[in-house]
Amino acid sequence: MRTPGVARIIAAQLLARFPSGMLSLAILLHVERVHDSYGAAGLVLAATSIGQGIAGPLTSRWMGRWGMRPVLLLTITVCAAAVTTIALVEMPVVLYMLVALIAGLSYPPVQPAVRTIYPKMVTSRQLTPLFSLDASAQELIWIGGPVIATFVSTQISTVLGILLAVIFLLAGGVWFVASPEVGRIRIPRTKRSFGTVMKRPPVLLVTAVGFLMIAAAAAVEAGVVATFGHGGPEAGFVLAIWALGSLASGLALGHLPVSQWSLPRRTGMLFVGLALATFSQDFWWMTISLLVSSIGFAPALAVMFATVSASVRFSDTAEAYGWVGTGQLIGAAVGSALAGFLIDSAGPVGAFWTGGAFAAACVLVATLFRRASPDLRGREAGPIADTEPVALPPT
Template identity: 35%
Template sequence: MKVYAGLFRTPAVLAVVASQTFARLPMGMLSLAVLLHIQAKTGSYALAGAVVATVSVAEAIAMPLIARIAGKARRTATLMIAAAVNGVSLVALAVAGTSPASLVVLGMLIGASVPPLAPVVRSLYPSMVSGPGLRALFALDTTAQEVCWVVGPLAVTVLASTLSTALPLVVAAVITVVGTVWFLFSARRVRSVTGGGRTRFGAILRNRAVVLAIAASLPLIASFTALEVGVVARYGVGSPMTGAAIAVASFGSLVGGITLGHRTIGLRGLSAALATVAVGTALFGVIEQHGLALAVLFASGLGFAPALSALYLMVSRGVVEHATTEAFGWLNSGTLIGGAVGTASAGLAADAHGFVGAIVVSVALAALAALSPVIARVGGPLVGLGEEPAADLVQTSI
C-alpha cells in the first residue's frame, strides 16, 4: 500500500486515473446496451448481434489509426472530435427507427469513433511517474479496466429493465463526452508523447514487445469470454449463480491487480500468472460443488490483471515514445478480436458439447496465452519485461 500511497501523492495521478476510468465506463456498456436496445426495438436477435459485431469490428479497425493521430501532438482535438461523433451516434441509435441499413451504419459510426482513451493514457504514464511507481500505475490501469467491465453491464441491466433500453445508450453518450473533457482537463499539464522520429502506420507491429503483448493478451481475453459462455451454459441465463460466477472471476482479477500488479514480473512470473488462469478455469470445469467452483474462479482471476499489467508495461518500455499510442491502439484491437473469437468458438463448442466444450476452449486459449512468452523468448531477450531495462534499451527501435 505504500507504493500506491506514494503514487497518489504524485501530481495529476489521482485525477488522471479517476477521469480516464469514468470516461472508459462505456466500454463495459456498449455491447450489451446495443444488443438489448436493437432486440427490443426490432424483435430480432440476429440483427442486434449484427449491429454489435459491426461496432466491434469498426472499433478494432479504427482504433490504431485514431490512436496514432492522437499521439502526434493532436491529443485534445482528436479525443474531442471522436467523443462528439461517438456521443451523437449513440443518441442517434437510441432514437433511430428499425431500418437494418441505418442501424448497421450507426453501429459502424459508434465503433469507429470510440475515443482512444486507453492508448493515450497508457502512453502518458511514463511521463507521470517512473521506477516502481510506473508498474503500480499500470496495475491500477488494469484494475480500472476490470471496474468498467463490472459496473458497465450492471448499469445497463438496471437502466434497461427499469426505465428504457434507449437510456443506457444516452447515458453512455453523456459519459463519453463528459469523461473525455474531464480527462483532458486532468491531463492538461502532462506532456504529450511526441517527437523522436516518424514511422509508417503499422510498422510498430514488427516490434517484438508489441507482438508478444498481442499474442498473449488476445487469447487471454478470448479465454475469459469463452469462460463466460461456459458459465452461462453451466448455470443458465436466469440463475443467480451465473452472475455470481462471472463477478467472482472479475473480483479475483481486481484483487490480483491491486496486490500483485505492482510487483516485478519477469518471463517466468508472466507465464505463471497466465498459467494460473488456465489451471483455475480447468478446475472449474471438473468441480461440481458450487462453493469450491467459485473459489477456483476467484483464484483463476488472480493472474489476469497482473499479466495484463506486465504486458502493458513491457510495451511502454519497449517502444519508441512517438509510437506508443499506436502500439496500444493495436493492443486494444487485439483484445476486441480476442473477445469475439472466444465468444464465437465457445458458443460453437457449447452447442456441440455443452458446458464442458466451452470450458475446454477457455482452458486451451489460456494455455496458449501462457506459452506465448516462452515461445517469444526463443527469439531473444524481451526488453521491458521484468527488472528495469538498461537505459539504452528502454526505447528500442521499431
C-alpha cells in the same frame, strides 16, 4: 496515488471508458427489442467491434500527428452522436449496422492515451505498480457497467440504458481531455510507416498473448451465462467475484519486479483456474476456480502494458497500445463465437473447454517467446526516447 494528477487521471479515464462495460449489453437489449431478434442485435454488435478493431491503432497514431486533445474531442463527439442515434432513431438492421460501425470507428482512444501519459507522470520505479493499479481498476468497468446497463435497460428503458452510457462517455471524456496532463504531454510525430511498430517482437508477443487471454476470458463468460441461464443472479455473482479477484490480485502483486518469466507465470495461474473450471459447473466450484484464475489476470495485463512501454519509442507508444487493443477485441469476438458453437453442440462445458484451450495456448506462447519480453528488474520501464541527428553550424 500521492503523485500529483495520478488519481485524477485514473478516475477520469475510468469514467470515460465506463461505456465499454455498458454499450454491448445496452445495444443488444435495445436492438432485440426493436427487431425482436438476437441475431439482428448480434450483427449490430459485430459492426461495432469491427469498427473499434480498425480504428484502434489508427486513431492512436493520429494523436502523435494532431495531438491528443483534438483527436479525443473529435472521436468523443462523433461516437456520442452515433450512439445517441442508435438509441433515439428506429432503423432497419442495415442502417443500425452502419451507424454502429461509425460508433466503433470513432470510439475514443482513451486507453492508449492514458497509458502513453503514465510514463511521464511517475518515476520509473513507480511505473510498473501504476500499470498494475490501472489494470486492476479497469475491472470496475466490467463489474459495474453490465449491472447498470442491464438494470436500467430491463427495468426502465433500453433507450435510457444507451443514453446513460453516452452521458458517461461525454462526462468522463471531457474531464479526461480537460486534465492538465493531457495538454502538457505531446507525443512526438513518428517517422515510421503505419504498422511498423508491429515488427517489434515485444509488441507482437503482447498482442498475441492479449488475443489468447481475452479469447479465453470471453469463452468462459459465455460458459458462465449458459450454465446458469437468465433465470437467476448466479451468473452475475460469479462474474463479479471473478472481476473482484482480478482487481485484488493486481493490487497485491503490482509491486513485484517484471522478469522474462513474469508473463508465463501469471498466464499459468489463469490456465490452472480455467482448467479446474472444466471439471464441474457447480456454483461454488466454478467460483473458486475462477478466483484461482483471477490471480494471474490483472497482473498479466500489467506485465503486458509495462512490456510495451519499455520496448518502443515514445512516438510509437500510442499506436502500439492501439494494436494491442485490437488484438484483444478480436480475441473477445473469436472466443465468444467458438464458445457459442461448442455450447450448442456439447453444452456449457464446451465453453470452458474453449477457454482452457485458449489459456493453454496463451501460456505456451508466453513461455516459448519469453525472450522477446524485456527483463525490467533494475531498469526503467519507461518508453525509449525519440532522438534524431542535430545539424550543427560549420566551425
